Amino acid sequence: MARPNDIGWRDAPDRPFEGPVGWIEGIGLAALTLLGCLRLYLRILLGRARLDVPAFAAALRQSGLSILPAITLVAAAVGAILGRQTETILGRFDLPGLVLLPVTYGLVMELVPVLVGILVAGRAGVALAARQATLSVTGEVDGLLVSGIHPIQFTVAPVLLAMLLMSFGFVVWVSLVTFAAAFLWLWAQVNIPPAMFLDALAQTLTPSDLLEALGKPLLFAVLIALIATINGTAADRDPQGIGEAATRTMIGAIAAILVADFAVILLARG
């Protein structure tokens, strides 16, 4: 950011988002990025701008299809773990109707959205931060600027859209796989009938709960994209800066996901 020095001149730009007001600059950039993306989506809907289809397809591949096997495996493993732990509790308290309620609720409302958020952050968020940092390191960002293209919108807009779509898809898919794994485990080990499982689902989850569970990963996706943008933009113009941007994004995204999750719970439940 340009800053006035003691003789009233501005020194050449240094690393952004540093100093006592750096965090305000970061929030400002995040807000502008989000507004810019929303404006671009609106213009695309109105036919005044074009969606960068190759970049969107690449982002879909990167944030979605490429991690589908991994996310399925993680979901199945989490489901099996949960089933095994539930089996332990059922060994102590033979109240399957009661024990299944918090398990189901916690799984749908917290575990799956947070899991999806962390996996999307690890793949798409880190890739976005690294991409933006690389643009600065290689001088490609200057090429975009002189071509009259906003570099942040150019990189973030297709990726954010892909992240939103994939997060929604993932939360449905991961819920199904996790449930299936947990249910199969409990059915095989303690002979809990499918009807009891479905009954627990119907008793614990209201339509507004389901909306909240489906909406949270979308909020997480927006936060991940903005955190990646801030870190990618602030990265030093050297290869080390790319690695640092990726690491900061992962840590920042996990922290933001958990804090946002808690904030949503407080807002929704008081």
Added chain:
Amino acid sequence: MTRSPPPALQLSGVFQHVQGHAALADIDLRVEAGEWLLVAGPNGAGKSLLMRLILGLDVPSAGTIRVLGEDIQRLDWRGVTRLRGRLGAVLQGGSLLKGQSVIENLLLPIRDLPGGRARLAREARLVMALLRLDGLENHQPRSLSLGQRRRVELARALIHKPELLVWDGLTDGLDPASARETLQVLSEQRGSRQLTLIATDNGADALGATCDRVAVLERGRTVFNGGPSDLAQALPERLDLRYLLQGRP
């Protein structure tokens, strides 16, 4: 009474401080529309910094820069974007997007213009043919030679028919024959419409007689500003210029 057109570029008292020292100091420069200016000087003289300021990629520490009649520091993002639509730029070190093909890179400045992609791609192919880049449409920049990458950058700079072309590192990566050929293309562009060119190079040999004026920078200051013939006359008398441009006393 007719008003004369504004200059394509006017710099007044431009300073740029980098980490506490003046990388550019008190630069005054005026380039008329259609004029060709060569900014020459050794490495570290401040040429690239000057080009970045002209393109609005950096903000000067002090002074004013008017590009095509507009004070670039007073423009908001939309204004700068609109102005950049009238500029073309070839940057030192390269600025092509590595993950995109040559044709996708070329289409960047015109991607939001009306007309289908096929029509825009046809325009891109015309510019590619002009610069002998035919057949490289689907190549990735990393698979091209340095000279080819420079020509792709020039094609991207010319595709939207700019009024002012800023070329940092005129002969970088170009062999003498390619440099001559590229200058010939630019001469043709100049003939068909009024194109202002500002280019940088270490020496003053590259443009030779084709440029209208030469400005020589040394440590961020202008030490010469005049026509090529004035420079040729000054060289025998001025040891400093000979040293800066030819590397020998």
